[in-house]
Amino acid sequence: MVGYVEDSDLAEMPQVPLTLEGSSVLHQMFHFDWTAWKKLAVEERGAIAAEFAALLARWESGANPGDPTVPPNQSALFSMLGHKGDLMLIHFRDTFEALNAVELELAQTGINAFLTQTTSYVSIVEMGLYESTEKIYAPLLEKGLQPGTVEWATGIEDGLSRTRAALTPRLYPAxxxxxxxCFYPMDRKRGEQVNWYTEPISDRRVMMHEHGMVGRRYAETVRQIITGSIGMDDWEWGVDLFAEDPLTFKKLIYEMRFDKVSAVYASFGQFFLSVRVPAANAGHWLEGKLE
Structure with a gap:
């Protein structure tokens, strides 16, 4: 295949796929203290609700609304189903410092007294470049460049810069x-029976291509955002799925269970299902209504 090295050269090829990173991401899940909330005077509840709605409206709009050259810096509120929590906030920011600022800002609001964080997830938007990696590595190996050298790093960056420019909207999504x-964390297995990280990169590329083809069949009904969290949280990746029909999540994830990447090499954490609450409806939610 054009762009890949021959089998005889595979031993020389680095086995780590290249990645591109974008927005820093924080998921926060909370229980809400309805008992304490209902004990407040109506006027006090109204003031706290108005403050919370205004904060969400500012976060929803992004730091630089209307400027396509500036990556979105947004947050969104969701009402969670089930016992794992009542509210989830998803934050996309340029930096981890900005995410920390979001946490601190929320902590200073009146609503914070009624929120108990049940869990959180820190990650960064990631695009794995299995298809591009070998195409970038191959010409560098053919030139006799050695991995780990300055020349090799320069060649890698030259290859990535072109890809990064083309993928910027996906790296910094609204x-x-x-x-x-639907949000869930996941790992690739690395146990005694199977180990994703010891499979040749060419085999992993083929399996990831097959995995990706399943997702593409749902591209019209599901928006997927993958975030990397190795070294940042307890799992290796976080997956956010967005759709108008929650049944689509079940169909997509069920079908993916049958491809090799998921069936053999994947481990999954808890799944969190939630309904979007626009900032304009935050006050309604605090009254026990979605709208």
Missing amino acids: IPAAKYN
Whole structure:
């Protein structure tokens, strides 16, 4: 295949796929203290609700609304189904410092007294470049460049810069406005029986291509954002799915269970299903209504 080295050269090829990173991401899940909330006077509840709605409206709009040259810096509020929490906030920012600022800002609001964080997830938008990696590595190897050298690093960056420019909208995405969100963390297995990280990069590329083809069949109904979290949180990746029909999540994930990447090499954490609450409806939610 054009762009890949011959089998005899595979031993020389680095086995780590290249990645591109974008927005820093924080998921926060909370229980809400309804008992304490209902004990407040109506006027006090109204003031806290108005403050919370104003904060969400500012976060929803992004730091630089209307400027396509500036990556979106947005947050979105979701009402969670089930016992794992009541509210989830998803934050996309340029930096981890900006995410920390979001946490601190929320902590200073009146609503914070009624929120107990049940869990959180820190990650960064990631695009794995299995298809591009070998195409970038191959000409460098053919030139006799050695991995780890300055020349090799320069060649890698030259190859990535072109890809990065083309993929900027996907690396710094706006939060989709879909009604439902499904979030879950996951790992690739590295146990005694199977180990994703010891498979040749060429084999992993083929399996990831097959995996990706399943997702493409749902591209019209599901928006998927993958975030990397190795060294940042307890799992290796986080997956956000956004759709208007939650049944689509079940169909997509069920079908993916049958491809080799998921069936053999994947481990999954908890799944979190939630319904979008626009900032304009935050006050309604605090009254026990979605709208």
